[in-house]
Amino acid sequence: xxLNYGSEYEGFRKEVQKxxxxxxxxxxxxxxxxxxxxxxxxxxxxxxxxxxxxRSEWQKILIKxxxxxxxxxxxxxxxxxxxxxxxxxxxxxxxASSKIPPPxxxxxxxxxxxxxxxxxxxxxxxxxxxxxxxxxxxxCQGYSEPNAGSDLASLQTKGELIKGNWVINGQKIxxxxxxxxxxxxxxxxxxxxxxxxAGISYLLIPMDTPGIEIRPLVDMTLHAGFNEVFFTDVTIxxxxxxxxxxxxxxxxxxxxxxxxxxLTNPNATMSRLNLLIDRMKEETINGEKIIDNPAYRDRLIKxxxxxxxxxxxxLRVLSAKLNKGQDVKMAGMIQKLxxxxxxxxxxxxxxxxxxxxxxxxxxxxxxRDGGSWQFTYxxxxxxxxxxxxxxxxxxxxxERGLGMPREPKTQQGA
Amino acid sequence: xxxxxxxxxxxxxxNVKKFLEDQAPLDSIKKITEGENLEVKKDLHxxxxxxxxxxxxxxxxxxxxxxxxxxxxxxxxxLGEGVATLPFIGPYVMAPIVIKYGAGDDQREKLFNDMxxxxxxxxxxxxxxxxxxxxxELSISDNKVSGRTLFVLDTxxxxxxxxxxxxxxxxxxxxxxxxxxxxxxxxxxxxxSYKEMRFKETTIEILEKTKSSTKAIEKALDAxxxxxxxxxxxxxxxxxxxxxxxSKERKQFNRVIGSFQxxxxxxxxxxxxxxxxxxxxxxxxHSFDDSSEDSRLMSCLAKSHxxxxxxxxxKKATEVHGGMGFTDLLGLHFWFKRIGLNRxxxxxxxxxxxxxxxxxxx
Numbered sequence: 001x002x003l004n005y006g007s008e009y010e011g012f013r014k015e016v017q018k019x020x021x022x023x024x025x026x027x028x029x030x031x032x033x034x035x036x037x038x039x040x041x042x043x044x045x046x047x048x049x050x051x052x053x054x055r056s057e058w059q060k061i062l063i064k065x066x067x068x069x070x071x072x073x074x075x076x077x078x079x080x081x082x083x084x085x086x087x088x089x090x091x092x093x094x095x096a097s098s099k100i101p102p103p104x105x106x107x108x109x110x111x112x113x114x115x116x117x118x119x120x121x122x123x124x125x126x127x128x129x130x131x132x133x134x135x136x137x138x139x140c141q142g143y144s145e146p147n148a149g150s151d152l153a154s155l156q157t158k159g160e161l162i163k164g165n166w167v168i169n170g171q172k173i174x175x176x177x178x179x180x181x182x183x184x185x186x187x188x189x190x191x192x193x194x195x196x197x198a199g200i201s202y203l204l205i206p207m208d209t210p211g212i213e214i215r216p217l218v219d220m221t222l223h224a225g226f227n228e229v230f231f232t233d234v235t236i237x238x239x240x241x242x243x244x245x246x247x248x249x250x251x252x253x254x255x256x257x258x259x260x261x262x263l264t265n266p267n268a269t270m271s272r273l274n275l276l277i278d279r280m281k282e283e284t285i286n287g288e289k290i291i292d293n294p295a296y297r298d299r300l301i302k303x304x305x306x307x308x309x310x311x312x313x314x315l316r317v318l319s320a321k322l323n324k325g326q327d328v329k330m331a332g333m334i335q336k337l338x339x340x341x342x343x344x345x346x347x348x349x350x351x352x353x354x355x356x357x358x359x360x361x362x363x364x365x366x367x368r369d370g371g372s373w374q375f376t377y378x379x380x381x382x383x384x385x386x387x388x389x390x391x392x393x394x395x396x397x398x399e400r401g402l403g404m405p406r407e408p409k410t411q412q413g414a
Numbered sequence: 415x416x417x418x419x420x421x422x423x424x425x426x427x428x429n430v431k432k433f434l435e436d437q438a439p440l441d442s443i444k445k446i447t448e449g450e451n452l453e454v455k456k457d458l459h460x461x462x463x464x465x466x467x468x469x470x471x472x473x474x475x476x477x478x479x480x481x482x483x484x485x486x487x488x489x490x491x492x493l494g495e496g497v498a499t500l501p502f503i504g505p506y507v508m509a510p511i512v513i514k515y516g517a518g519d520d521q522r523e524k525l526f527n528d529m530x531x532x533x534x535x536x537x538x539x540x541x542x543x544x545x546x547x548x549x550x551e552l553s554i555s556d557n558k559v560s561g562r563t564l565f566v567l568d569t570x571x572x573x574x575x576x577x578x579x580x581x582x583x584x585x586x587x588x589x590x591x592x593x594x595x596x597x598x599x600x601x602x603x604x605x606x607s608y609k610e611m612r613f614k615e616t617t618i619e620i621l622e623k624t625k626s627s628t629k630a631i632e633k634a635l636d637a638x639x640x641x642x643x644x645x646x647x648x649x650x651x652x653x654x655x656x657x658x659x660x661s662k663e664r665k666q667f668n669r670v671i672g673s674f675q676x677x678x679x680x681x682x683x684x685x686x687x688x689x690x691x692x693x694x695x696x697x698x699x700h701s702f703d704d705s706s707e708d709s710r711l712m713s714c715l716a717k718s719h720x721x722x723x724x725x726x727x728x729k730k731a732t733e734v735h736g737g738m739g740f741t742d743l744l745g746l747h748f749w750f751k752r753i754g755l756n757r758x759x760x761x762x763x764x765x766x767x768x769x770x771x772x773x774x775x776x
Contacts, residue, residue, distance in 0.1 A: 001418065001420070001484055001696065001700040002415060002416045003415060003700065004415065005415050277776070280776075281776075297771050297776065298764060298768070301714075301715070302718070302719075302722070305715040305716075305718055305719030305767075306690075306719060308694055308697075308715050308719075309690035309694035309715075309719055310690055312417075312690065312693035312694045312696070312697040313690035313692075313693040313694075315697070316417045316692070316693045318417070319418055322415055322416075323416055329689065330686075330689050331692075331693065334686040334689050334690070337682075337686050338690060391679065393682070393686075394678065394682035395675065395678065397681075397682035397686060398672075398678035398679065398681050398682040398685075399678070401682075402658050402678075402681055402682070403658075404661065404673070404677075404678050404681060405672055406673070408669065
């Protein structure tokens with residue numbers, strides 16, 4: 001066991017800390033469109049009077065310093081550095097404990113860019129990656145449909161090749177940030193006669209193409225976090241395909257892991273726990289501090305044990321990435337399930353320690369932390385369901401991890 | 415950076431595991447818990463001593479292996495996995511740590527030398543320090559001890575016991591001394607034995623440094639809790655393995671029950687909760703070895719968190735086995751009960767969590 005990253009990395013950490021100090025208090029003026037947009041808005045609610053920058057300006061500052069898009073080649077707008085997991089981790093943890101905006105996330109950056117780097121044509125890489133990294137081209141993901149959720153491969157949105165163009169008809173749902181997006185990467189059934197998984201293609205659709213209609217879908221947090229997107233004879237060039245016809249399922253799966261990994265950040269969970277402890281020291285009931293109440297104290301430490309276990313687990317997963325041949329069994333496979341459930345529980349406890357005050361929302365008087373405990377509590381219920389539900393995660397753990405048998409074929413339907 | 419057990423640690427752990435698999439099958443364990451097979455028990459103990467488990471934490475200069483707590487943690491997992499009917503936590507973990515931090519220089523050299531040659535073997539009775547129950551009390555003065563203490567650990571092969579009073583002062587008592595009464599406690603977990611001990615003006619040798627400092631007892635307790643958690647970790651893993659294995663064989667409704675999501679999800683839930691426990695327990699052991707600032711906290715969190723997770727695993731894994739899980743025949747209950755005992759030994763979860771809060775100044 002050796003938890004030191006080495007002196008080279010301590011120097012790097014100091015550099016990052018210096019950067020974080022320099023830009024402490026920076027706020028972003030137009031942050032719409034990144035994933036977790038509303039979450040970031042809440043997190044920034046204790047506004048400082050720092051410098052204001054646009055999303056794109058901030059992205060460029062980060063890239064120039066190597067704190068974002070580190071390993072993406074310069075020719076596509078990245079920093080052009082070596083892949084270095086430890087440096088990425090140091091950046092993430094220093095950013096999480098500083099008052100500066102994190103780099104933009106979102107499906108374009110987390111999912112499309114890695115996909116194009118791996119499977120895109122030279123032209124696609126040149127055209128799409130740079131503006132995406134700069135936050136100038138926002139992407140949404142067109143995967144789920146009303147009748148294709150956990151069983152995604154049964155999707156029915158149709159793409160026909162007519163006179164050198166794809167003509168798309170159908171409907172997508174749960175489309176985050178569609179209303180801010182310039183582009184969609186989309187799974188479409190282009191080979192209706194092929195078996196379920198082999199009939200899908202991965203298409204890139206400009207969102208201003210005629211025939212696209214976006215209807216906001218307000219979620220339980222009362223934010224329009226999602227949309228329904230309708231396609232009526234939407235026509236795009238034949239070349240807007242990643243991979244070959246009918247290979248869309250494999251193209252999408254090449255990067256699905258990126259999404260699952262990005263949903264659960266142990267550093268963020270730990271900083272939330274520390275904030276929760278601060279609140280317990282401040283909040284009172286009948287003049288007694290919550291932290292002095294034995295029932296709440298016990299729940300807090302119970303939660304702390306879980307958070308610590310999750311954080312240690314992330315170190316173990318990291319170790320396996322750095323040390324070839326280290327077998328960490330199912331430590332990676334459980335992260336989405338455990339991370340989202342844990343965060344949901346933590347945020348719910350944040351509500352509980354405030355009791356009635358914990359139910360205040362929106363712009364209510366007496367509200368604490370801008371209502372972020374309620375918001376995040378609900379938001380994480382969304383993440384428990386999205387990106388492969390907890391139940392699907394349990395299927396994956398039991399079938400792929402423990403080698404338990406799949407459901408019999410007869411149960412799978414047509 | 416490397417997070418996990420080293421190759422040497424895994425090798426040692428596997429050796430202990432294989433030894434128990436070969437030498438202590440369930441039938442043999444059953445007999446031992448029924449009070450038979452005492453010769454077999456002795457042989458098992460000797461076999462583990464031949465592997466070196468008594469010498470893990472003894473310095474090399476005293477004839478020991480000079481290894482660290484993470485090593486002992488790796489071994490403890492195997493002992494829990496194999497429901498070993500043998501002492502470990504008392505004589506081979508807590509005792510050497512007490513000696514390291516609590517003994518005077520002369521005491522230390524003599525005790526370590528004797529321990530490494532297995533000339534002396536300790537049971538450990540520290541309950542008075544972290545949780546006296548049932549009006550028990552030990553009073554130590556003028557090198558004499560009187561009173562009673564409960565749940566003395568690992569006396570099976572003991573020649574001596576280490577005792578602590580409520581102030582954390584620790585002394586050594588030879589079991590040949592006058593004025594000792596030993597009462598068997600019958601717990602649900604018959605894989606290990608627990609004693610009540612009563613003393614009347616019994617001669618005790620106080621370890622020098624424990625007169626003025628609680629460091630020795632705190633360190634021993636921290637280490638003991640981590641080792642205890644590791645034992646439950648191993649026991650829980652064994653239960654999950656058995657549940658998964660059983661679910662792949664047992665058929666109902668013309669299907670193996672492991673193909674039902676209700677069963678699969680129980681197994682996934684157990685795995686998802688237990689997997690991070692490995693990381694937590696190893697991390698805690700590493701913090702202990704590193705003497706890092708948060709090592710006391712990590713130990714409390716490991717002990718209390720694993721207590722909760724292993725309790726859940728014990729229940730669910732039994733349920734996966736259906737009626738068979740409830741029988742004596744299958745013997746699954748040895749693991750269930752061991753986990754149940756571990757939960758309360760060296761501090762029940764609520765007590766340990768309160769300690770964790772205090773350690774953080776909350």
